[in-house]
Structure formats: C-alpha cells, structure tokens
Amino acid sequence: MYEITRLDKEIDKIIAGKNPETSGPLIQIAENIACLNKISPDKNERESIKQAYLTKAAEQIQTEQTVGTVLIRKTFRQTWFNVRRLAAASLIFLMMSSSTVYAANGSMPDSWLYPIKRTTENARLSIAGSETKTNLELIYAKRRLAEAKFLAKNKPALLDSHIDEVLAATKTLKEHTPRSASEAKSIKNVLKEVTELSITSEKKTPKLKKSKITPNVPDPSHGANEETLNKAKIDPVNKNGKQPKETKTSPSSRSR
Amino acid sequence: MKNEVELRDIVGRAKNKDLKALSQLYEEFFDRIFRYILFRVRRREEAEDLAGQTFLRMMERIDTFSWRGVGFSAWLFRIAHNLVVDWFRGDHVIAEPSDLAQSDCDPEDLIVADESLREALKALAFLNETQRQVILLRLIGGLSCKQTAEMLSLSEANVRTTQHRALKKIRDILRVKIDV
Numbered sequence: 001m002y003e004i005t006r007l008d009k010e011i012d013k014i015i016a017g018k019n020p021e022t023s024g025p026l027i028q029i030a031e032n033i034a035c036l037n038k039i040s041p042d043k044n045e046r047e048s049i050k051q052a053y054l055t056k057a058a059e060q061i062q063t064e065q066t067v068g069t070v071l072i073r074k075t076f077r078q079t080w081f082n083v084r085r086l087a088a089a090s091l092i093f094l095m096m097s098s099s100t101v102y103a104a105n106g107s108m109p110d111s112w113l114y115p116i117k118r119t120t121e122n123a124r125l126s127i128a129g130s131e132t133k134t135n136l137e138l139i140y141a142k143r144r145l146a147e148a149k150f151l152a153k154n155k156p157a158l159l160d161s162h163i164d165e166v167l168a169a170t171k172t173l174k175e176h177t178p179r180s181a182s183e184a185k186s187i188k189n190v191l192k193e194v195t196e197l198s199i200t201s202e203k204k205t206p207k208l209k210k211s212k213i214t215p216n217v218p219d220p221s222h223g224a225n226e227e228t229l230n231k232a233k234i235d236p237v238n239k240n241g242k243q244p245k246e247t248k249t250s251p252s253s254r255s256r
Numbered sequence: 257m258k259n260e261v262e263l264r265d266i267v268g269r270a271k272n273k274d275l276k277a278l279s280q281l282y283e284e285f286f287d288r289i290f291r292y293i294l295f296r297v298r299r300r301e302e303a304e305d306l307a308g309q310t311f312l313r314m315m316e317r318i319d320t321f322s323w324r325g326v327g328f329s330a331w332l333f334r335i336a337h338n339l340v341v342d343w344f345r346g347d348h349v350i351a352e353p354s355d356l357a358q359s360d361c362d363p364e365d366l367i368v369a370d371e372s373l374r375e376a377l378k379a380l381a382f383l384n385e386t387q388r389q390v391i392l393l394r395l396i397g398g399l400s401c402k403q404t405a406e407m408l409s410l411s412e413a414n415v416r417t418t419q420h421r422a423l424k425k426i427r428d429i430l431r432v433k434i435d436v
Contacts, residue, residue, distance in 0.1 A: 004420045008401055011419065015398050026423040029430070033395045036377065041290045041304055049308040050282055054275060057315050061273045 108150055109162050131179075137172050138183070141190050144169040148197050163198065170194045267328050271318050282311055285329070289336050292397045295380060296340045296388075306343060310336045326406040329399055334407050337389075379426040387422035390415055 010020040010027050014034045020027050040046075104116035121140055128136055144166045151159045170191055178184035266284075269277035289310050294303035313335050321331055380388055386408070393404045394415075405412045 004416050007420055007423070008416045011394055012400070015395065015400075025427050026420070029423050029426050030395060033377075033380070033391060033426075036295070036396060037291060037398075039291055039294065040287055041307070042300075045304050046286065046290075049304060049311075050279070050286070053282060053308060053311045053315070054279060056312055057273070057275060057278050060315065061275070064273065 109147055109165075110151075110155055110158060134179070134183075137169070138186060138190070141166075141169040141173050141194075145190060145193055145197070148194075152197065166194055166197070263328060264323070267318070267321070270315075271321070278315060281314070285332055286311070288397050289332065292333065292392050293336055293340055295377075295392050295396060297343060302343065306336070306339050309339055313339070327403050329397075330403040330407040333393060333397055333399065333403075337407070375430055379429045382429055383422050383425060386410075387418055387425065390418045391422050394419055 013020050104113035107113035107117050148166045173187050266277045266280050290307040293306045393399045401412050401415050405415045
C-alpha cells in the first residue's frame with residue numbers, strides 16, 4: 001500500500017515536470033512514458049485546426065447573436081402589437097362607454113338608456129364626499145322632478161311608476177340641513193313642486209292616491225287573523241293602484 | 257499549466273462565448289488532448305482530426321458544463337474519450353501491438369530516440385483498457401489522480417492501484433523481452 005501511494009506521489013512530480021525523489025524500475029517506466037509528451041502535433045496542422053475552430057466559434061457566436069436579436073425583435077414587435085391592440089380596444093371601450101353615459105345623461109324614464117343614467121348617478125353618489133353628495137342629491141331630485149313633469153306632459157301612463165322614484169329622491173332632501181339660504185330655497189321649491197305634482201298625479205289617476213293611503217297588507221306570518229287577511233285580499237285596489245283583473249279568494253272564504 | 261483560479265476565469269469567459277477565452281483553452285489543452293487520442297488511435301491524422309472535433313464539441317456544449325461535478329480537464333478528456341469510442345465503433349481497427357511499427361504513428365516519426373521509450377510505447381498496447389486509460393490520462397493527459405478517478409468513475413484508491421499494476425505489467429513485459 002505504501003509503495004502504491006509513494007508511486008502516485010512520484011508520478012505527480014513527474015507530471016509537474018519535477019525530478020522524483022526516489023528511483024526504481026516503475027518510476028523509471030513512468031518517466032519514460034511521460035517523455036512521450038515530447039510528441040507534438042504538426043505545427044501547421046495545429047494552427048489550421050485552431051483557425052477552423054475559432055472560425056466555427058465566431059460563426060456560432062454570430063448565429064446566436066443574430067437569433068437572439070431576431071428573437072428580441074420578434075418579441076418586442078409582438079409585445080408592441082399587443083399593447084397597441086389593447087390600447088385601441090381600451091380606447092374604443094372608453095369612447096363607447098363615455099358616449100353611452102353622455103347619451104344616457106339626457107335620457108328619460110321611457111328610454112333604454114335610463115338604467116345606465118341611474119347606475120351612473122348611484123356610482124357617483126357612492127364615491128362622493130358628504131358635501132358633494134348633498135349637491136348631487138339636490139341635482140338628482142331636480143332631475144327626477146323634470147322627468148316626472150316630462151312624463152306628466154308626454155306619457156302620463158308612465159307617471160305612476162315613476163312617482164315613487166321622485167318621492168324617494170326628495171325624501172333624502174328633507175333630511176338635509178341646508179347650508180345656505182339659496183340651497184334651502186332650492187330644496188323648498190323642489191319639495192313644493194313634488195307635492196304639487198303628486199296632487200296633480202292623484203287627480204289624474206285617483207287610484208294612485210288610494211293605493212298610497214291603503215294600509216299595508218298584514219303579513220300572515222306575523223299572526224294576523226284570517227278576517228283581516230281576507231279583507232286585504234278582496235280590496236279592489238292593490239298596492240300599485242291598479243285594479244286586478246280577477247280576484248282570487250281562498251277556498252275557505254268561498255265556503256263562507 | 258494554468259492553475260485552478262485562472263482556469264475557472266477562462267472557462268467562465270468561454271461560457272459567455274468569448275473568442276479569446278476559447279483560444280486560450282485551445283492553447284492550454286490541445287496538445288494534451290492530441291497525445292491522449294494519438295496513443296489511443298495510433299494514427300496522427302486521425303488524432304489531429306479527433307482533437308479538433310473535441311474542441312468543436314466543447315464549444316457547443318460548454319454551456320452545459322458546471323463545476324459541481326467533474327473538473328474542466330476531466331470533462332474535456334471525457335469528450336475526447338467519447339469521440340475515440342465513436343471512432344472505434346466506425347469500423348476503425350486499432351493497430352496490433354506487433355504492427356505498431358507499420359502504423360501511421362511510427363515511433364521513429366514521433367521523435368522518440370530512446371529504445372526503452374519505444375518499448376514502453378509498445379508495452380502500452382498490452383495493457384487492458386482501464387490500465388491504458390489510467391496511464392494515458394495520468395502521464396500523457398497530465399490529470400491528477402482525483403481528475404482521473406472522476407473521468408473514469410473510479411475511486412482514487414482504485415486509480416492508484418490500477419496505475420501501479422499497469423506499470424508493473426509494463427516492467428514485466430520489458431523484462432521478458434530483455435530476457436529473451
């Protein structure tokens with residue numbers, strides 16, 4: 001074992017070009033074999049192989065760079081195309097939505113754009129601060145009033161369904177404390193006009209008034225007695241102020 | 257021979273396709289690779305060809321090389337070894353020991369004047385594959401015991417024992433020849 005290790009160390013010295021410390025037939029053979037390192041490739045051949053190798057390396061580097069550049073260009077072009085497409089789509093969407101909202105602003109309750117108008121108003125109210133909210137509520141109440149006037153003049157049949165919207169809009173106005181005399185006056189005028197409109201509406205469609213003063217139908221789940229329930233059921237005017245075509249009665253009431 | 261730090265720097269630059277670093281690697285290893293292949297295939301032209309191919313393959317695959325496994329020298333010699341194995345598979349027949357003098361790689365051409373050296377060269381042909389590999393990688397390729405072990409997937413102790421046995425075998429062959 002010692003001989004194997006010692007031989008290995010001596011071989012390391014021979015490889016490093018140093019003289020071995022010990023001698024012997026095995027070390028001598030190793031030295032002789034190491035002398036084969038004197039053999040060299042033909043100088044010209046070595047140089048031509050090197051040139052071929054470096055040329056090939058340069059070509060490969062060039063190809064990789066070209067492929068890399070093309071890939072980068074292609075990726076950039078693709079990304080730029082996508083960005084442009086997205087921008088165009090966003091612009092179209094923005095234009096369409098803004099123009100729709102703009103168009104919806106002037107719509108009346110009979111228009112298909114009216115829900116968009118109300119949604120936009122609600123969205124604005126939800127993000128508005130307390131001061132702006134009061135202003136907006138006043139503006140929207142005026143709008144509801146204008147819409148009601150329009151309906152009263154042009155489409156009286158639709159006024160009934162719209163009057164609740166007007167009342168709801170003015171209800172919040174009543175709860176506000178006006179910040180200035182002009183605001184108080186403005187609110188007062190609106191409320192006055194709403195009252196007048198309600199009266200006019202009731203005169204035109206008396207069922208509306210009746211429906212509004214009709215007590216609510218008691219909830220059977222809250223233990224109301226059967227008699228009260230039946231009275232409510234045979235009431236010819238329903239909550240919306242419309243006459244039902246056919247009044248259905250329960251089998252128990254028929255038997256009576 | 258470059259030290260480990262210098263070699264790491266050169267290989268690092270070569271991985272980034274630095275032509276100068278690739279050239280430095282060629283200068284550092286070409287002759288050793290050429291000799292290793294020459295003593296395997298025993299044909300000078302083929303050895304030069306295969307050595308050139310070794311460097312081309314190295315250039316193509318240097319991206320995949322990492323210092324975690326074998327060292328760079330062992331990695332490069334493994335490429336050369338694989339090319340030699342492929343060369344043998346391609347209907348190439350290695351010259352018989354007795355025919356060595358008639359082969360392309362005539363000892364006279366190798367500027368080997370010493371008679372005992374010429375005999376040693378002949379004796380290499382009598383070693384088994386592992387022994388020949390160990391002797392060539394250690395004494396011709398200049399690899400350390402550890403690098404040789406990494407390249408041949410052997411333990412260092414195994415490499416030491418194999419080289420000891422190989423040299424003893426050569427000594428025995430030479431002794432018989434002298435006796436005869």
